[in-house]
Amino acid sequence: MLKRKLWRDFLKNRTQFLSIFLMSLLGMLVFVGLDAEATGLRKSSDTYYEQTNLADLWLQGSLFTDRDQDRALRTRNVKRASLRLTVDAKAQMPSGEPSMKLNFISDQEVSGMLLLEGTPWQPGTAGIWVDDMFALRQGVEIGDILTLRYESVDFQEPVRGIIKNPEYVYYTGDQAEMMPDYGNYGYGFLDPEEFPGDFPGYDTILVDIQEEAGISAVKKALVQSFASENLVITGRNQQSSYQTLDSEIEQHKMMGLLFPSVFLFIAVLGIITTMTRMTANQRMQIGTLKALGFTRKKITRHYVSYGILISVLGAVLGSVLGYWLIPELIFSNFSQMYLLPSWDRSLSALSAAGLVLVAVISALVSFLACQRQLRESPADTLKPPAPKHIRHTVLEKSKLWLRMNFSSQWNLRDILRNKIRSLMGVIGVAGCTMLLICAFGCYDSFRSLADWSFEELMTNRTKILLDEQGGVHLGQELADQYDGQMIVEKAAEFESDGVTKTGQLTAVDDGSYYHFQNPKQQEVQLTEGGIALSYKMAQALDVEEGEFVNWHPIGDSTWHRSRISQIYRVPTGQGIAMTRKTYEKLDLSFRPTAVLTNQIPEAGLGDQEGIQGIQSLDDMKNSMNETMEMMYLMVGILILAAIILGTVVLYNLGALSFIEKTREIATLKVLGFRTRRIRGILQKQNLWITAAGILLGIPLGYGLLAALCGSISESQDMIPYVSKASMLLSAAGTLLVSAGVNFLLSGKTKLIGLVEALK
C-alpha cells in the first residue's frame, strides 16, 4: 500500500519530482554520453594503432640506411623497425596543385597502412597508395595515373591502393594552419625505387618496441647503439597526430566530469528541498504510521525510495539516451576532424560508478531530509511542529531595514528564512548564466583566435614558403623585391629537468610583420641575446622566465642552453623564438623558410624553383572560420542545457515557494492586497535571486571557459575571451528564462481560494 502512496505522491508533487528527474537525466546523459564517446574513441584508436603497429619511437636527425635498420633491430627490446623518407610534393590535378606528403618506405612492419581498396603494398612494387580523403576529394580512383612534382621534377605513378595510415589521424597542411584541410593536403606511400632521382636515404626509423619494455629504457639503448650525436628520438606524445587525438579524448573526459556535476548538484538540491518539504507536510501521516506501529526503518525506507527511485529512473534513462545520442552527435562531427577507420561507442567503469554514485547520494540526501520528522516520538510527531525559532537578523535592527518598503522587508525575511531554497535558486540561475557565458565565450574565443593569429600576430597578407633549395639568397631577393620579412620556422627539441618536448623554433629577421605578445597579450619586442619561450611550452616544460631551457633544432645535434628572457603567447607552433641576430650569434646559419609580405606576388612565382608555395593569410583565416561547425554544435548544446537548467530550477523553486506561501498570500489577499501587488512582491524576490545568480554566473562561466581552453592540446594556446556583447547576451538570456518562468507561475496567484487556503 505504501507503494501506491509513493506513486500518488509523485503525481501530486510532479513538478518537483520532474525537475529532479530531468536534472539527473541530463546529468547522466552528458556523463555517460561523453564517457561512451571518449572511451569508444580511445578503444577505436587503440585498435587502429595496434592493427597497424603504430610506431612507439621515431628516430630522426640524419639519413639512415638498411644497416641502421639492422642496428635498430639488434637493440634490446626492439620488436620491429622500418625505414621511411617523407618529402613534400605536389600533385598535378585538373583542379589545381594540392600538396602531398610522399612516404618512401622500406617495408610496412611499423606504422603500416590500412588498405581500404586495391592491392596490398609490397616492397619493390611500382605505383602509389594514396589516402582515402585525398582520393575522395580529388576524385582519384584505382588505376588512375597521378602526376607528381617534387623539387621541379615531374613523375608519374599509377594509383594502386586507397589507404589510411595511423600517423595521419590528424594533421594540418603545415605548421601555420590551425585546422585540417583533408583532401587538399594528401599523403601517399611508395617504394624507394619510385623516388624521382637518386634516393638520398631514409630520414626516419620507425621503431616498435616489445610490449613489456619501458619506453625510456629502449630510448637509452637506441642512443647507445647508434652513438650518434645527431639522433633525435621522439615518442608518441610528441607526435602531433597521436597527441592531438589523445588530448581531445582527455578533454572530453574532463568535460564529462565538469558539466554533469552541475546538473547532479541541482538534482541533489532538488531532492533536499522536495523531500524536506514533503516530509514536513506529511508530518501527521508519519506520526500516524508511527502510531500504527510502522517501524522507523520501514518509514525511512518509504521516504528514501522517493529520492532513489526518481533520480535513478532519470539517471538510467539519461544513461541510455546519452549512450546513443552523444557519440552519434560528436562522431558525425569528428569524422571530419580525425581520420579513424571505425567509430565505436564503449563504456568504462566510470559510467557504472556514476550510476551507483547517483543512487547512493540521492539515498543519503533523502535519508537526511526525512530524519527530522522521524527522530521525534510518535506523540510529538502527531502534534503540529513547534514553530520555527525565528530570530531577528542583525539586518532587521539596522537603519536600512526601517527605510525599506514592505515588499523588500517581506522578501528579505523570506530569503533569509529559506536559505537552502534561496541558495538553490541562486545556484540554478548562476548555472544557467555560466553555461551561456561558456557557450558564447567558446564562440568568441574561437573567433578571436583567427583575429589574433592573422590580424595581430601576423600583419602580412602573404606568406611565401621556401623549400630546402631556396636558401638565403632567394629569401633575401624576395624580401627586397616585395618589401618582406624573412623568418625561419623549423622543428626543434626542448628539454628541461628531464622533460623533453618537440616544437617549433622561430627566428625572425628585421621587419614589421611578425609580432609577439606577452602573456597579458601586450605587444613586445624580442630582446637581443636571450630567447623567448612560448606560454604553453613553458607550461609543458614547467619553466618560468629567467630560468634555462636546453634546445636544439632537429637535424642539428648541438644542444644550446639559453636563458628564457621572455614568455610569449602564440596559438600554434609552441616553442622558442629569437631575433636573427641572436640566432646567428649561436652559430646557426639563417636560412629563411618563408618570407612575409603585404604585396601580391607576381603570377607563377609559386612554380619557381626554391619556392614551395604561397599562402594567403586571408584564405587561411576564412577557411578557419568556416570550420566552426563543431563550435556551433557545442554552443547549441550549451545554450539548450542552460535554458533547461534555468527553467527547471526556477519553475521548481517558484512552485515550491508558492505552495509554502499560499497561506501568507491568502492572508495578504484577505487584508486587501490586490493580486497584482502580491505578484509584484513575489516577482521582486525572483528578480533579486536572478540578479545574484547572474552576478555569480559570470565569473563561474569565465572560469569554466578558461578550464576548457586550458584543457585543449599542449600545442595549442586558446585564450578565453568573452566579449561584452556575449556577457550582455548571457545576462539577458538568463533574465529572459527567469521572466518566462515568472510568466508561467504568475497565473497561480489568482487561483488561490481564500477560504481553502485559510482553513
Add this chain to the structure above:
Amino acid sequence: MDKTLIEFEHVTKEYQSGERSFYALKDANLNICEGELVVILGPSGAGKSTLLNLLGGMDTVTSGSILFEGEDITGYTDDALTDYRARNVGVVFQFYNLIPTLTAYENVALMRELEEDTMDPLEALGAVGLSEHIHQFPSQMSGGEQQRTSIARALAKKPKLLLCDEPTGALDTETGREVLKLLIWMSRVKKRTVVMVTHNSSFAGIADKVIRVRNGQIQEIIVNAEPKSADEVSW
C-alpha cells in the same frame, strides 16, 4: 472482573520547556482489564492525551512503570515499542489521520504490511457500515465516513487495546453517536479493550470504568455497574 490488561504504577511524565518544567502526569496509578470500555475524562490540558500516548507506547515515562499483560514496557527501546504498537494497539484519532493519497480500502489494507493476521479489509469496512464508497479517497468522504474508515483500520489489526482520542470531537451529534455505537460494539461484541479520551462528561455513562484527570493527576476512578447504551447518551 477479568484479567488485568494494563497497569500504571506511579507513572509520572514531566515535560521540559526551556528552563521551565511541568508535570503532564504525576504519580498516576490505574488498571484496565481485558474487554473493558474505559472513558478518560477531563478538561483540555489535564493530561488525558499524555495518558493515552503512554498507553499506546507513543511516548515514554519520566518515572514509574507501565505493565502490559504483566510485562513492564517502560524500559522498551524504540523498536520494541514500535513492535508493541504494531501487535497490540489500534488508534482512532480525532482528525482520523488517514493517508490522503490512499483510498478507504487501501488505508485499511495498509495494516497487512504490519501483521499477517489481519481482518480482510472488506470485512472490516463492512463491519463499520462502509461497504460502499470504499474506493474513495479521504478527501471525497464525510467526516463520519472517514472516522469509520479509521475504526475499520484499527479493527482490521485485531488489537488488544483500542485507543480513541476524542473520536467524536470533529463530528456532529448523529454521526458521533454512530461512531460511539461502533466503539461500544468493539468492546461488547468483539471483546476488545477500548480506551476513549474525551472532555465530554456525558460519555461517562457508557463506560465500564471512568477515569477523571485534572492538572496531571488522577482524581477518581469510578466503576459503572450498569453502563448505558449510546442512544441514552445526550450531548
